Amino acid sequence: MARRIAGPTINWAAIAERVPEAQKPNFLAFKAKSDQYLRRMQANPETLPKFDWAYYKKNIPAAGLVDKFQKEFESLKIPYPEDKYTSAVEAQEKEVSVEIKKFVEESNQRIQNHEAELKKIRSLLPFEEMTLEDFADAYPDDALRPLDKPTFWPHTEDVEYTEEELKKLAEE
Template sequence: MARRIAGPTINWAAIAERVHELERPSYLAFKARSDQYLRRMQANPESFPKLDWAYYKKNVAVAGMVDKFQKEFDALKIPYPEDKYTSAVDNQEKEALAEVKQFIAESNKRIESYQEELAKIKNLLPYEQMTMEDFHDAHPDLALNTKERPTFWPHTEETQLTEEERKNPF
């Protein structure tokens, strides 16, 4: 006979905490369908009801027919399907956990580098108190450098010399 499988219970409250407000109607519809399915499954008995063969032998007029049906019914064995997918799901879970751990480690490294950069920015002088030399020391890639990258007033891109004009000014 078939067996009743007691699967893991679902913590709907923990899932509900993670559902975004825009996704809440979909979540509630999914939960309702899941609950409906669970109620339908639990309404069925765990095993088939026993047949009263004596009742049928007494009330069926054809001799030997009930005995034949009883013999065939008792010989009928419906195998429970084997579980082929649990191991595959477990392997996927292990792979996903490894990926998550790797992502967390990489994220922690990025967080450390961002915190170092943030500490550098916090230790800078406020821009309104900086001199041109202070700005050049803090941001050498952005500061005006009269030897390597001079700019001319009004310091817009259209008014600046091209690389060729810088090499041959005359």
């Protein structure tokens, strides 16, 4: 038999915090339907009312009719569907919780790396106060180095020339 839930086990406030503004009306409609369903379920008794067979035996004149109905009613068994999915959901929850823990650890590591990078950036001179040498020291890969690596305007890789192309240009 299904178990009766005493009250809602859903933390609606925690879910509401994660719902985007555009989805709030859908969320509120879903919550209203869920609350309505819960109220309807709690309005009904947990078990069916018991028949007063003695009352029916006393008031129905046909002999044996109530006994026959009582015997058939008590032998009637309506199978409640077996729960095949809870164990699968719980196993999946355990797998996902391991993945979540791993993701949280990796995220915390990324946060630490980004905070260290932010600390490094904040310790640098502001760009307005930097000289070209300061910029080259801070960002050696991005700095303009005309002697080591000459470039031509507009200084993008797709416009860069190979040594052969440079020789050909010099001959012209």
